Amino acid sequence: MPKRQARWTAQDLADDPRLKDDSPGLWRADLGEVPRGLLTSAVRCFAANGFHATTTRDISEGVGLSPAAMYVHFPSKELVLFEIIRAGHERALAYVQEPSVLAVEGSADRLRQVICRYTAWHARHHVAARVSQYELAGLTAEHYGAVLELRHRTNEFFRDTVARGVADGSFAQVDVKRVTRAMLSLSIDLVRWYRLEGSDSPEQVGEFYADLALKLVAHPGAHRS
CATH class of the missing domain: 1.10.357.10 (Tetracycline Repressor, domain 2)
Structure with a gap:
């Protein structure tokens, strides 16, 4: 697991080779591109910072969306988890x-x-x-x-x-x-x-x-x- 730092930015998470795996292929086929991207971003956020320290902003920024965008697809952070x-x-x-x-x-x-x-x-x-x-x-x-x-x-x-x-x-x-x-x-x-x-x-x-x-x-x- 990457060593925890004060704040991992979306770019930090996307670039860190320790957070690269085949997770993007896990999501249900009936989900659209955006919710699948949110899940992949959330995986990296949760792995790096933990569930409780991760914000909806962190997850949304990982796919270049506004903080409120996640709620269109997932009513809560817990449902993403x-x-x-x-x-x-x-x-x-x-x-x-x-x-x-x-x-x-x-x-x-x-x-x-x-x-x-x-x-x-x-x-x-x-x-x-x-x-x-x-x-x-x-x-x-x-x-x-x-x-x-x-x-x-x-x-x-x-x-x-x-x-x-x-x-x-x-x-x-x-x-x-x-x-x-x-x-x-x-x-x-x-x-x-x-x-x-x-x-x-x-x-x-x-x-x-x-x-x-x-x-x-x-x-x-x-x-x-």
Whole structure:
């Protein structure tokens, strides 16, 4: 995350390479160009300054509009945050539940696919993902409940993926809940430091974390020479 300064201007946010990711492609297709631009501007503002320190002026200036322009598309700043967080959680879950992943038969191969894709998704969208994970306190109780349901669905999908391998003997008799939590934490935590211009591509990071995940469920002695 960029080091906080007194005030990040719209130009600061647009130029900072640490705030560059694929977030502009996350927004719903039915949204027009202006609301999509506002969401992208808000992602950068929230990531740099935090939700509470960001003003509607900050968000609107990011797309060259007046402060009041945001209200034409979003009645409140909180609704902007909710749209970002909901999109982030929905898209990440959909990416690991694509038919090509669910069609993988072997438990180890499926877990590898799931971890690799989930990690790569968070790397490729690291700015929006950072907001989605660390600005939850800015949501209303109703919107937090909706996001919490998505988080529960994600956790359940990962637990089922690990439990499947435990049940068929592919994995050791691990504590599924604890191991799943560790895997999710690994894949998500990278949003604090990952940069697209770094040495490892999202897919390379995904493959590396998938290797780590498989070691967490390996039978004792499986990786010894």
